[in-house]
Each structure stands twice: as C-alpha cells, then as structure tokens.
Amino acid sequence: MAMTNNKTHCFTCNKDKITYPCEGCLKNFCLIDLTRHRQILNEELHHIINDYNQFKQIFNEQKPNSHDLALINEINEWEIDSIEKIKQKAKNCREIVIKSSRTFLNDTEKKFNDLNEQLKQIHNENEFNEINLNYLRNELIKMREELDNPSIISIQENSQPFMYDMPIISLEKTLKFNIWKQNAITVAGGNGYGPKLNQLCLPAGIFIDESKSIFIADYSNHRIVEWKYNAKEGQIIAGGNGQGNRMNQLNYPTDVIVDQQNHSIIIADWQNRRVIRWLNQKQDILIDNIDCGRLAIDKHGFLYVSDCRNEVRRWKMGEYNNKGIVVAGGNGYGYQLNQLCRPAYMFVDDNQSVYISDQFNHRVMKWKKGAKEGIIVAGGNGEGRNLNQLSHPLGVIVDDLDQIYVADFGNHRIVRWYEGKEEGEVVVGGNGQGNLSNQLNVPMGLCFDDEGNLYVADYLNHRIEKFEIVLIGPPFLIWDKNDDPNLRFVTTSANLRAYIFGTIIQSILLEEPNPSCIQCSDIEQPVRIRINMSLCERLIRKHLKMNKSYVIIADGSGRILISADDDDKEDQQMKHYYNI
Structure with missing residues (x-):
C-alpha cells in the first residue's frame, strides 16, 4: 500500500516537504525554515521590547510639556531686531533734524539781523521809495515762509527699505511637484527572506550610485549586497561570512554609504558597535565603541553618525582618531527641542543642516549648522496616522525644493512634508500593511536616483521597491x-x-x-x-x-x-x- 503523500510546498526553500503553517503570514514552512522564521520573529520581538523599555523609561521620568514654537521665537527675534533698527534710525533722524534746525535758525537769524541793519540805515538816512519798500516787504515775507516751512528739512520715502518685512505665508495648497506610480517595481529581493543571492532578509539602509547600482544593508543576513541596474540577483561586497566580529564579518549592519571618490563602502556595523570601511576586500575600523545607528556624508566629505545614545556626531573624512563633534542632540533622551530620542536616519543638505528621524518622538528634526536646538519639520504631534502625525519615522531624504520625504514606519507609507506646514501628504503606500505592489510593510531606507525615481527598503517584505516618477514637476x-x-x-x-x-x-x-x-x-x-x-x-x-x-x-x-x-x-x- 502506497504511503500517503502529506508533503506540501515550503514557501522559503521551494521544496516539497512536511510543512507547518504560520498563522501570522499565512505561509507554510518546512521545519528548518519555520525555525528560521521564528528566529526572525524573535529578533523583531527583541527589538520591539528594547524600544518599549527605552520609551517606558522616558515616559516614567518625564512629564509632557508643550513645545516652544520655533517660528514664534524667530518672530520675536525679528521684532527685537526690527525695533532696535527703528530706534537707531529714529535717533539718527532726530540728530539730523536738530543739527539742521540749528543751522537753519542760525542762518535765518543772520538774515534777520541783515534786514534789521538795512531798515535802520534807510530809516536814519530817510532816503527810500516804493522799490525799497517792496524789497523789504518781500524779504520779510520770504523769511516768514521759510520759517513756517523750512525747505532744508523734509521727510522723504526711500524705495530701498532699511528693514525687510517678514512675510508669514500659509501655503494652503499642497506643493505637488512630483508624483510617482503607485504600483512599485521590485528591483531587489522579493523572493522571500533568505541568504540566497536573489533574496534579502530585513533590508534596512540603501544607497544608489550614479550608475543606479543599489547597495543594501542586508540586516539579518549580516552582509552588504550590491544589485546592479536590472540585475536578477545581487553580489556580496562586504560581510556574508556569518554573524560575528571578525574583520571580514558583520553583525546586523543597519546602513551603508559609498564614498564615490575612492569607491569605498562605509558600513554601520551596529551590533559590533563600529563604523567599518571596506575597500577592495580590505577592512579598517573608522570609529569604534559607538552605538551607530545610521550614516550620512555631506558634500564636503564630513561623515555623520547617529548614535543610539540620542545624538548625532560628525567626523572629518580621514580624521577619526577623536570623538567627533556633536551636531544634534547630546542632551540626553527626551522630547525637548535640544534633545533626541533614538535618532535613526539622517540627511545633510548643502548648508550642512542635518535632518534627523527622531524615532521615538515621532518627528523629524532639522538642526542647522552650529544650532543649539533643532526645529520640528515633520510630525511632532504624537504617534498616530493622521496627516499631521508620524509613527516611528525612519528613512528621511530632502529634495531640491526642500521637501522632506519620510518613511512612516508604523503607518506603512512614505509621506512628504514642506518645512513650516502643519501636515504632510502621502506619496506612496498608505494602503495598509501588506506585500502587494501598492503596499509597504514597515518601510525603512529611502533614496532617489538621478531621474527622481523613489526607492524604498520594504523591511518586512524583504525587498527593495522602485516607484517610478510619472510627472516631473513644473518649472x-x-x-x-x-x-x-x-x-x-x-x-x-x-x-x-x-x-x-x-x-x-x-x-x-x-x-x-x-x-x-x-x-x-x-x-x-x-x-x-x-x-x-x-x-x-x-x-x-x-x-x-x-x-x-x-x-x-x-x-x-x-x-x-x-x-x-x-x-x-x-x-x-x-x-x-x-x-x-
């Protein structure tokens, strides 16, 4: 009698085996892959528990307090500066008027004395006629008119203001410059989680170079993979030698950037608490003993690292034998404007302003160069799904119009904010948590290519999604x-x-x-x-x-x-x- 075939298709290894269902994702796995699946879920639970404990500590130690509005402070500074300028200008004008008035009165008094001498002379000599009288009368009238309306002093409007107005503009209309196709193309991964070259396992940070190659921090595979343009699979360029702390190993890498000047790969090796550089399969540790979260590099070559100790530090490229300079946070965890709470992704603009996804504060902060505190440019209204809220924001990038794009992790969407606006708008995703082409499942890293296409690291879907641009904004x-x-x-x-x-x-x-x-x-x-x-x-x-x-x-x-x-x-x- 033939044995009953109770084997079904395993979602991960694609083999017919005895499988077991997962009630969460509704997929069937063989025993080996089910164990791996549970391991990944346990890792996620571990991170959530850590996040919860840190948030609980903040909640227990601090009471909520209303934020000072940065715009009000800016207006107050403008008011003080303007009043001081007005006072100084008024003082200068008064001094000019007083000086000019004295000069005018002295000149008038001299004319008056001259006229008096002429009157005395005519009266004493008793020689005058109508011409002399008319002359004296006209001189007296002229002096009286000048005294009543001195032409030497006047107030004249100047078309060039000495103080600029501060326009407060409410942009009621959304600045929709670019839109993207709502159904994405999977350009990396998407073949289930796993260690194969056509698979990813919890992709986090991404970087796209000029040739449209995608560099991916393949978090739970402990490796960095490069997917060339239109490739069907990636190639390992760092790590991939198992989880560990040897120089050729990585331990949950969270981010990767490419120094395109020397073609080196810089990696946030999170669990090894180091920032490491790979160049031609040679490794050197740039920064150690750091709870590195994410990385950024500016146009001047400065390297920025977000630290889980609630700060962002900056190093000059090539000079890492120091602790770096704190450019944001560094005042303990909290929700004040000079604090951060689990900072994650960053973007640095041409003015070296740093945009930071302030994860547990559910906001994006902008710290200008040299600032002592940041300003809220997205979120900041508590965790939620309304358009004025974010939920554990992660990836953040800024376009040429200063519009801020945020991976709204807990809301499974990418939102766009303009600095000064009260709410953002959904640009892709936002269709619930899922694995359809118009859905995301806890998005993380974000990136644009030079054509304006938007790339998203779709974390729990183990794939990189490309949303193609369909409308280049107006001139x-x-x-x-x-x-x-x-x-x-x-x-x-x-x-x-x-x-x-x-x-x-x-x-x-x-x-x-x-x-x-x-x-x-x-x-x-x-x-x-x-x-x-x-x-x-x-x-x-x-x-x-x-x-x-x-x-x-x-x-x-x-x-x-x-x-x-x-x-x-x-x-x-x-x-x-x-x-x-």
Whole structure:
C-alpha cells in the first residue's frame, strides 16, 4: 500500500516537504525554515521590547510639556531686531533734524539781523521809495515762509527699505511637484527572506550610485549586497561570512554609504558597535565603541553618525582618531527641542543642516549648522496616522525644493512634508500593511536616483521597491542667493503662483556666462509674471543688459524664459532660456 503523500510546498526553500503553517503570514514552512522564521520573529520581538523599555523609561521620568514654537521665537527675534533698527534710525533722524534746525535758525537769524541793519540805515538816512519798500516787504515775507516751512528739512520715502518685512505665508495648497506610480517595481529581493543571492532578509539602509547600482544593508543576513541596474540577483561586497566580529564579518549592519571618490563602502556595523570601511576586500575600523545607528556624508566629505545614545556626531573624512563633534542632540533622551530620542536616519543638505528621524518622538528634526536646538519639520504631534502625525519615522531624504520625504514606519507609507506646514501628504503606500505592489510593510531606507525615481527598503517584505516618477514637476526659478526676501516662481499648466520664502536658497543664475543659458525662439501661449522690482536692477539690467523684463514660463516645457517687454524694442532680441 502506497504511503500517503502529506508533503506540501515550503514557501522559503521551494521544496516539497512536511510543512507547518504560520498563522501570522499565512505561509507554510518546512521545519528548518519555520525555525528560521521564528528566529526572525524573535529578533523583531527583541527589538520591539528594547524600544518599549527605552520609551517606558522616558515616559516614567518625564512629564509632557508643550513645545516652544520655533517660528514664534524667530518672530520675536525679528521684532527685537526690527525695533532696535527703528530706534537707531529714529535717533539718527532726530540728530539730523536738530543739527539742521540749528543751522537753519542760525542762518535765518543772520538774515534777520541783515534786514534789521538795512531798515535802520534807510530809516536814519530817510532816503527810500516804493522799490525799497517792496524789497523789504518781500524779504520779510520770504523769511516768514521759510520759517513756517523750512525747505532744508523734509521727510522723504526711500524705495530701498532699511528693514525687510517678514512675510508669514500659509501655503494652503499642497506643493505637488512630483508624483510617482503607485504600483512599485521590485528591483531587489522579493523572493522571500533568505541568504540566497536573489533574496534579502530585513533590508534596512540603501544607497544608489550614479550608475543606479543599489547597495543594501542586508540586516539579518549580516552582509552588504550590491544589485546592479536590472540585475536578477545581487553580489556580496562586504560581510556574508556569518554573524560575528571578525574583520571580514558583520553583525546586523543597519546602513551603508559609498564614498564615490575612492569607491569605498562605509558600513554601520551596529551590533559590533563600529563604523567599518571596506575597500577592495580590505577592512579598517573608522570609529569604534559607538552605538551607530545610521550614516550620512555631506558634500564636503564630513561623515555623520547617529548614535543610539540620542545624538548625532560628525567626523572629518580621514580624521577619526577623536570623538567627533556633536551636531544634534547630546542632551540626553527626551522630547525637548535640544534633545533626541533614538535618532535613526539622517540627511545633510548643502548648508550642512542635518535632518534627523527622531524615532521615538515621532518627528523629524532639522538642526542647522552650529544650532543649539533643532526645529520640528515633520510630525511632532504624537504617534498616530493622521496627516499631521508620524509613527516611528525612519528613512528621511530632502529634495531640491526642500521637501522632506519620510518613511512612516508604523503607518506603512512614505509621506512628504514642506518645512513650516502643519501636515504632510502621502506619496506612496498608505494602503495598509501588506506585500502587494501598492503596499509597504514597515518601510525603512529611502533614496532617489538621478531621474527622481523613489526607492524604498520594504523591511518586512524583504525587498527593495522602485516607484517610478510619472510627472516631473513644473518649472521653477530661484532668483537670488544673498537677498532677503528671495523669490521662487512655480507654475503648473493651469495655475501660476508666486511664493516668497524668507530663507536663503541656492541660486541657479547670476554669473555670466551661464552654461544653462541658450538663445531661443518664441514660445506658444506663455504665462507671464512681472519680476520683483527690487531685484530687477541687479539681475536684469546689470547681468542680462535688459531694460524692462518679464519672466515668461512655458507651460510644461520645464524651461523658463526671461524676455523683454513687448514694447521694449531695443531688447527684443535679448531672450534667454534657463533649463531646469
């Protein structure tokens, strides 16, 4: 009698074996893979327990207190500075008026004495006629009018203000510059968790280089893998020799960055408490004895490390024989503006401002260079799923429009915030926890490629998802790097608005010759807006040698035309396109 076949397909090893169901993920596993599956779940539970204990300690030791609004502080500083400028200006004006008045009165008194001498002389000599009387009468009238309305002193308005206004702008409309396809393409992993080259196991940090190769911190496989563009499997470039603390081993790596100048791989080797560099299969420890969470590198080559001790430190590349400089946090765990609570991912902009996912405070903080405290730029309203809330935020990146993208870990979505706004918007995910192409399962690392496609480390789905960009945002023009206020013009094909920002923003135009400037013919149906006149003299007349100018933005072209006014005949040939 034939033996009954009670074997079914194992989800992990893809072999027919005696399998056991997992009630959580509803998958069937053989005994070996079920044990591995339970091990991964136990590791996740261990991390959750650690997170819970740390949060419980914070909760027990500190009472909630309302946050000071950074914007109010900024307004207060502006008020004090403005009042001081007004007082100083008024003092200077009073001194000028008093000095001028004294000079005027002295001159008038001299004229009065001269007229008195003439009157005495005429009266004593008794020789005068109508001409003499008219002269004396007119001189007296003139002196009286000058005394009543002194022409030497006047108040004149100056078109160049000595104090700039502080515009408070509420951007009611969402700044939707880019959108992505809502169904992602899996570009790495997605074949169940496991150690094979076409598999991942809890991918965390990701990095994309100029060739679109994806470098992945394969957390529970204790390795760094590189997936080249359109590859079907990855290749191990660091670790992969089992869990351990030898130089050729890793122990739960959380993040990876590539120094594209020397092609070295820098890794946050979390459980080994070290930052290690791999170069041509040679390893050296850059920083040891550090509870390294995540890594970032700025354009100047400085290395930033988020420390589980609630701080972010910075090192100059190549100079690691020190403790680094604290650039954020460092004041114990907590929710005050000068504190962090389990900082994770970071992004450093061109001004060396550091954006930090402040995980247990459910917010993203921005610490400007040299600041003593940060400002909240996303979340900060407690844990939740509303658009003004985050739940354990992790990956964070900032685009060229200063829009902040956050991996909202507990809400299984990627949200976009603009600094100063009260809430964000969901850009991908947000369709519940799952493994469908429009779903995420606790997203972690984020990255853009040079085309604007968005990549997400889909942690519990053991895959890297690519959300393709479908709409490159409308053209925009950033005017001036040094003046305040700056102008940024944005438009869509149906709507044009001008937003004024009080922050310093990078210039794309000014110096001649500008490599992005080309001669061009007219465009159809342009949208026109008059340039801000305070900048016209310096930008248009000085740099572009034009008299009267418009900014003309072509609908959907992605280019901005600076053109002469229609009635400005001498400038009709001066047309400049600026490609964005």
